[in-house]
Amino acid sequence: MAGLLKRALRLRTALRCLCDYNMLSRSTATLSPVDFHSPFLTCSSEQVLASTRKLHAGADGSKVSPSAAPERLPFCRVTEEDLAFFRKILAGRTIVDPDLVEPSNVDWLKSVRGSSEVLLRPQTTEEVSQILSYCNSRNLAVNPQGGNTGLVGGSVPVYDEIILSTSLMNKILNFDSISGVLTCQAGCVLENLSFYLEERDYIMPLDLGAKGSCQIGGNVATNAGGLRLLRYGSLHGTVLGLELVLADGQVLDCLSTLRKDNTGYDLKQLFIGSEGTLGVITAVSILCPRKPKSVNVVFLGCETFEQLLKTFQLCKSMLGEILSAFEFLDSECMRLLNTHLKLPNPISDCPFYIVIETSGSDPTHDAQKLHNFLEEAMTSSLVSDGTVATEEAKIKALWSLRERVTEALTHDGFTYKYDISLPVERIYQLVTDMRKHLGNRAKSVVGYGHVGDGNLHLNVTSPSKDPALLAAIEPFVYEWTASCRGSISAEHGLGLKKRNYIYYSKQSQAVALMGNIKAMLDPKGILNPYKTLPDNLKQ
Amino acid sequence: LSCKVLSSVVTPCYCFVSPQIRVKPDNTGVVTDGVKHSMNPFCEIAVEEAVKLKEKKLIKEVVAVSCGPQQSQETIRTALAMGADRGIHVDVSGKDYENLGPLQVSKILAALAKQEDAQLILLGKQAIDDDCNQTGQMTAALLDWPQGTFASEVSLEGDKINLVREIDGGLEHIKINTPAVITADLRLNTPRYATLPNIMKAKKKKIVTVKPADLGVDVTSRLEVLKVEEPPQRQAGMKVETVEDLVVKLKEAGRV
Numbered sequence: 066m067a068g069l070l071k072r073a074l075r076l077r078t079a080l081r082c083l084c085d086y087n088m089l090s091r092s093t094a095t096l097s098p099v100d101f102h103s104p105f106l107t108c109s110s111e112q113v114l115a116s117t118r119k120l121h122a123g124a125d126g127s128k129v130s131p132s133a134a135p136e137r138l139p140f141c142r143v144t145e146e147d148l149a150f151f152r153k154i155l156a157g158r159t160i161v162d163p164d165l166v167e168p169s170n171v172d173w174l175k176s177v178r179g180s181s182e183v184l185l186r187p188q189t190t191e192e193v194s195q196i197l198s199y200c201n202s203r204n205l206a207v208n209p210q211g212g213n214t215g216l217v218g219g220s221v222p223v224y225d226e227i228i229l230s231t232s233l234m235n236k237i238l239n240f241d242s243i244s245g246v247l248t249c250q251a252g253c254v255l256e257n258l259s260f261y262l263e264e265r266d267y268i269m270p271l272d273l274g275a276k277g278s279c280q281i282g283g284n285v286a287t288n289a290g291g292l293r294l295l296r297y298g299s300l301h302g303t304v305l306g307l308e309l310v311l312a313d314g315q316v317l318d319c320l321s322t323l324r325k326d327n328t329g330y331d332l333k334q335l336f337i338g339s340e341g342t343l344g345v346i347t348a349v350s351i352l353c354p355r356k357p358k359s360v361n362v363v364f365l366g367c368e369t370f371e372q373l374l375k376t377f378q379l380c381k382s383m384l385g386e387i388l389s390a391f392e393f394l395d396s397e398c399m400r401l402l403n404t405h406l407k408l409p410n411p412i413s414d415c416p417f418y419i420v421i422e423t424s425g426s427d428p429t430h431d432a433q434k435l436h437n438f439l440e441e442a443m444t445s446s447l448v449s450d451g452t453v454a455t456e457e458a459k460i461k462a463l464w465s466l467r468e469r470v471t472e473a474l475t476h477d478g479f480t481y482k483y484d485i486s487l488p489v490e491r492i493y494q495l496v497t498d499m500r501k502h503l504g505n506r507a508k509s510v511v512g513y514g515h516v517g518d519g520n521l522h523l524n525v526t527s528p529s530k531d532p533a534l535l536a537a538i539e540p541f542v543y544e545w546t547a548s549c550r551g552s553i554s555a556e557h558g559l560g561l562k563k564r565n566y567i568y569y570s571k572q573s574q575a576v577a578l579m580g581n582i583k584a585m586l587d588p589k590g591i592l593n594p595y596k597t598l599p600d601n602l603k604q
Numbered sequence: 605l606s607c608k609v610l611s612s613v614v615t616p617c618y619c620f621v622s623p624q625i626r627v628k629p630d631n632t633g634v635v636t637d638g639v640k641h642s643m644n645p646f647c648e649i650a651v652e653e654a655v656k657l658k659e660k661k662l663i664k665e666v667v668a669v670s671c672g673p674q675q676s677q678e679t680i681r682t683a684l685a686m687g688a689d690r691g692i693h694v695d696v697s698g699k700d701y702e703n704l705g706p707l708q709v710s711k712i713l714a715a716l717a718k719q720e721d722a723q724l725i726l727l728g729k730q731a732i733d734d735d736c737n738q739t740g741q742m743t744a745a746l747l748d749w750p751q752g753t754f755a756s757e758v759s760l761e762g763d764k765i766n767l768v769r770e771i772d773g774g775l776e777h778i779k780i781n782t783p784a785v786i787t788a789d790l791r792l793n794t795p796r797y798a799t800l801p802n803i804m805k806a807k808k809k810k811i812v813t814v815k816p817a818d819l820g821v822d823v824t825s826r827l828e829v830l831k832v833e834e835p836p837q838r839q840a841g842m843k844v845e846t847v848e849d850l851v852v853k854l855k856e857a858g859r860v
Contacts, residue, residue, distance in 0.1 A: 365800075411797035436807075443800055452797040456642040459797075 130535075131565035135600050137224045140206040140591065143183050147203060151185055154195050158233065160184035169228045172221045173214050173275075174480070177561060179222025181208065188233045190308060190316060190347040196229060197345065197591075198314025206591050209341040211283025212254065214275035216482055219340050219560025220283070223595045229345065231282050237261060238348065246305060246322045248350040251282025267353045270297035274468040282346040288338030290556035292468075295517040296389035296424065297354055300337055307333040308348035312587035322350045335582070340558050341593040343586045357389070357424035359431045362460045363439070365451035366415030370493040373417050376447045377489075377517065380421060383438040387431050390422035391517030395496070398470045398511045405476035406469055411462075412450040419448075419516075420467045470513050470522075478508050479530045483523040483542050486552035492521045495545055499523060502541055506534050520555040543569045558597070565599045576602065631831050633702070643679045646728025648686075650788040652795040653758060654726045655687035662760045663724065665689045669716060671709055673697035677811055684806035685798035691811035692716060696823060703825035705734075708816075710742035715819035717747060722783065724765075729754055729787040740787035750780040754789040 496512035
């Protein structure tokens with residue numbers, strides 16, 4: 066029985082290499098040549114072109130998709146002795162039952178699947194240290210995993226990497242109600258931290274649609290952005306300290322709770338956003354803002370994107386310090402919400418919708434500011450319709466129109482997701498150009514996102530996985546982004562799927578230095594291999 | 605049927621998000637300081653129904669009423685933004701407000717209905733903070749008007765009203781005369797979002813403030829709250845390894 070299982074897994078591993086992304090190899094032959102000399106590509110992207118031409122052609126001349134998994138690196142495989150060791154330190158928390166390991170092998174989008182046979186669930190930093198020290202000595206690859214809500218295939222194994230789950234490391238260690246500093250283990254679910262803080266009159270500085278499942282360690286490892294970044298800034302600013310375990314099992318205690326500490330290099334910054342490739346985060350201390358006494362959510366409709374941008378400027382000037390979120394969605398998103406989730410449009414149909422949130426300490430003061438802003442927006446015809454919510458239930462309802470677009474898309478078919486940073490005024494141009502470029506080949510092309518942060522979520526759907534469609538979208542979307550010096554991954558990170566596209570947004574010297582740092586901190590490369598850094602660094 | 609509708613927006617209710625409900629240290633009630641008050645959801649449905657009837661030109665005017673302290677005016681503004689024409693704020697504050705119950709409110713509504721010459725009173729079936737489900741029925745009794753409670757469908761036919769009521773056994777169809785009192789149940793309609801143009805217009809609509817004494821109503825309560833307690837803490841469960849263990853534990857707990 067075990068032999069059958071092992072053979073099936075080996076077959077699956079082999080098939081993994083022939084995954085759907087690889088079907089691209091046949092269809093890229095029919096890809097119409099991209100005009101590398103077209104006006105929108107600047108001269109400085111010659112470097113990009115050189116790298117991408119190499120990317121899109123394998124060493125033997127066959128065309129392999131840059132987002133497909135590379136060959137398995139020569140890590141050791143898990144043996145019975147290894148399992149015995151794990152069982153000794155994690156009694157009852159070494160999972161090998163395939164049914165129990167399976168959910169951790171597949172990502173939230175169900176787009177990538179690994180073939181790990183071992184799921185470890187430590188409860189303490191010491192246990193993580195012992196695991197990594199052992200795996201490092203045995204040359205066993207490890208895939209740290211939090212809530213498994215990532216969208217770039219970075220949270221699940223590619224082959225048989227051991228899954229190191231932080232789910233049981235969910236204790237809150239300390240909360241200082243004067244400074245607002247929360248210290249907790251990396252496996253705390255974001256929503257649970259929010260509930261804990263709300264009871265004490267504070268909130269988390271970040272909020273995202275995945276809050277019910279994502280864990281703070283994962284959020285920090287991916288430098289998650291979310292809906293409140295506009296107001297509270299990124300994790301690079303709000304995280305005050307980290308406790309990590311390095312690849313060789315060394316515990317690095319940088320768990321400071323100090324707001325200011327300029328003693329030496331700020332090591333934690335390196336790990337924030339490192340996607341589990343430089344160390345495993347085991348505890349976080351984070352600065353939390355006070356819970357606002359007054360929260361208002363406004364849902365507005367605009368006729369054109371220019372008006373939307375003008376509304377944003379008006380918003381910043383009239384709402385200023387109380388503005389806590391400025392999100393947008395287009396009419397296609399609304400159509401998907403109506404169709405798949407039966408969520409009704411609270412206002413009349415418009416080409417663009419804005420969700421604005423204000424958070425302040427004085428309801429009367431905020432209501433007055435909001436009233437002035439809305440009056441100005443209406444009378445100057447920047448906004449054609451809108452509604453306001455001041456109470457919990459209505460606020461949740463309006464927010465769900467923005468937060469559930471991702472969910473609605475999963476019902477529309479197979480989704481190709483792009484998370485792009487662009488100069489704010491060019492954000493929607495990419496959506497319009499993509500629609501024109503794809504024509505009838507795509508089912509839906511939608512744009513939504515954190516327009517206040519210059520971050521577009523561009524999504525394309527098709528009834529099922531369509532390699533020809535993928536070939537039309539990529540590298541068009543990346544080249545378009547590179548031509549504006551934008552980022553090909555604003556907040557989702559690189560993970561597995563986007564690792565090879567890093568050159569569209571970073572110079573090769575920078576990437577080379579990243580490789581050096583990786584080699585220094587993880588010489589055997591056991592931490593989350595095949596992710597974040599491009600394949601050509603390994604050479 | 606061209607009539608005036610008194611749409612009662614009683615009880616700006618306390619909308620809690622658990623786990624924030626806290627009992628006062630002296631066990632006399634629940635902490636209400638700093639808690640957001642908003643329109644009772646069933647009353648919202650009632651206001652929506654009234655506005656719908658007006659849009660169908662079946663009624664002439666919708667008047668929104670709320671009894672309570674100054675903040676109640678915000679709730680009336682919400683009703684105005686949804687389409688009510690004007691508001692009446694019955695000013696009750698402090699201890700009187702804490703003790704304000706269905707009997708007092710129904711006396712106030714009955715007095716107002718007579719004063720305004722209303723033909724229809726639309727309320728929510730119950731308030732979600734006290735769950736009394738008494739105000740509508742008491743108001744009808746005081747006025748000696750027919751009542752259609754737990755309405756999930758309302759239609760006007762001449763000077764009569766056809767109602768579908770949600771009852772334990774299913775749905776009941778009744779026909780009542782006007783003037784009447786109707787209380788709204790969940791499935792009567794989905795309240796609209798107040799859109800910006802209407803919110804702006806609502807700021808200019810009139811809200812008149814009166815005192816219960818002006819209506820000849822005495823708001824002294826006939827009830828005394830003895831104690832308010834939290835429900836018992838939920839005990840953690842226990843995991844057992846085998847069926848035998850389970851049986852032993854059940855026997856120990858005296859359950860078997």
